[in-house]
Amino acid sequence: MKEITELRFNAIAGYARDPRAVLTGEEVAYYEAEDGSILGLIIRDRTDDDFAGMAFGRDAKLRFRWTSMTDFLDSQEKARDALAELLTNLLGEPPEFHHQGDEKGAPVDFFTPLHLPEALHPDFRKIASESVFFPARGIIEPMMRWHEDLDGNFVEQFQSTAFDQRIWELYLFAVLTELGFALDTAHAIPDFIGGSLFGSIAIEAVTVGPTVHGANIIPPPPTDTEQQMEAYLSDYMPIKFGSPLFSKLKKKYWEKEQIAGVPLVFAIADFSSPGSMVHSRSALERYLYGYSYEATHDEQGKAAGKPIKITEHRWGDKVVPSGFFDIPEAQHVSAVISTTAGTISKFNRMGVLAGFDAGDVMMMRTGTVVDRDPAATFPLVFKAIVNADGYSESWVEGLNVYHNPRAVIPLDEDLIPGAAHHHCDDEGNWTSTAPEFHPLASTTEMIGGADVAQALAEFNGPAIKFWKKP
Structure with a gap:
């Protein structure tokens, strides 16, 4: 052995x-x-x-x-x-x-296509066939054998119409398992009910999809200029986040007997357009608490943010009230959690770290991370070689927990260790606690062949490097 x-x-x-x-x-x-x-x-x-x-x-x-x-x-x-x-x-x-004698049903091959090739999701085809995604496949396969398909359509949707949503659920399953939760498989609603040594939690997965008109996907607005990006984050994306969160709120999960007395959490991921989650974190925060922040300085001259209450978000003929946690029924939602890492790239990186073969492919991860300097106004930039000795990563890394200040059942921070926890009071005063290394967003590049040697020579250092934005 x-x-x-x-x-x-x-x-x-x-x-x-x-x-x-x-x-x-x-x-x-x-x-x-x-x-x-x-x-x-x-x-x-x-x-x-x-x-x-x-x-x-x-x-x-x-x-x-x-x-x-x-x-x-x-x-x-x-x-x-x-x-x-x-x-x-x-x-x-x-x-x-x-064999244990308590198994029900036959094992499922999650990567044998159930649809014609043209009906398969492009990302599913990548995992199922491309060697650079073998680490993701290697780590997903044993995980999915434990993920109970209570709705009866998980595999079919994973391969076709709801790949992003199912990957998000698998990510949440991995996080809960890593944090020591035993999951209740007797109930399909909400998506997860778990108990750990620190208490119980109920989680409903939420995703933001693209805007669709009939059978056509409407592309997001341009974000090429500073003004366009500001409008995108101030109004367009808060409305995109607001729609599925409000829809989930109307389902009144807190009335379910199986989660009585348990903190209810909505876990939301942005799949509204390719790569959108890299930029949209601030839009979610703005919508949840209903505050924006004007750059200013405190009495000691340090950079600070002056809270400004937002009443609504307006885009075209759509108007949505700001402040999800201000909605009366939202008091039953203890927190909203989110991350930019609930993607196939995360599974590929974790697959490499778990020893699933990546062949001759090197993974280069680049992103931003919280700067611990009290005077910092921008995050640090980091670059890492995932395959290198000394690189480490966990499932919970990069997860953000936004606590509801009006929650009937507050969420204990000890239930989700390793995440960043954010609080905002009625005056907009913002406080956060985060791990030493807390990525805000990142992208992963696959490098193969002759390019590996060149990339290693240019990197020339430890598994992960940091620098400040110029």
Whole structure:
């Protein structure tokens, strides 16, 4: 057997973990059989301070689950040797040895097309066929075997009409799993109900799609000039965010018995046009709290923002009141969460980090990150080589949590550690707490062939670099 990273183990078998297990056992090492058919885990008993090895094999639905374990031993080295012997013995067992008896239905091949080629989503075709997206496919496949298709149409829509929406749901599933939530699979509404050691949460996924007239997609307005971009962020995008959020509000999820007393969160992603999410974060913040900020300086001369209350957003003949959290019924929504990272590029990067082969392709990630300098008026720019030693990333990285100041059930920040948490009071005073490295937006470039050597030579440094905007 070979030792693997925690991230790889989590990508393949982490969905089987009971969040309560951390109370009794500490995970100390992870392993994989050479053929990848069996995984191993060594734990330390927190009470007795001894060690044991656990083996995970594929059940009847091809999900890795616990099947057997070693005795508890007085050292990690002895537990490792015992685990190696256990895995060797298990390699001789038939596949049925690992079946649990509680599986329902047959395993699904998520990448076998269910539609004619012309009906498949372009991004699905990329994942299913292009080698540069094999890392994304590698990390999505085991994840989707655990994602319960309560609506009955997840795979069909993932391949065709709702690829972006389904990728967003998979991203949220990955975040919740990473944060230690056990998910309730008995209810289809809302999308996720989870419980962790820190409490429970209910999440409904929301997406912003393109404007459609009949069968035609209406392109977004131009953003070539500073004035055009300001209008786009001040009015066009707040209206785009407002429409699906208000529609979700009318469904009154808080009246569902299964989430009584649980904080309800709307998780929204912008897929209104290619690359739009890179720019639209400020528009969401403006719409949620109903404030814009005029650049000024405080008494010490430091850059500051003067809050200005917004009453409405107007674009053409559309007028939407500003301030989602000001809507009376929105008091039942504890927070809105969002990120620019719920895309196929995220899955591709995480796939590389989890050890799924990217071939000879190098991934270069470029973006902006929060500048910790109190005098900073712009974010830092960063560039990173995803394949390089020293690069790390988590699913929750870059997630923003916008807390509702009027929430009937406030959301405890401890439920979503690793995210940036934002608060805004009735006077528009804004406070945020964020991790040391908190990306605001990024793009990922795939570099292959002879260009790899040139890119590495130009980068010439650590896995990630930072610099200030000129």
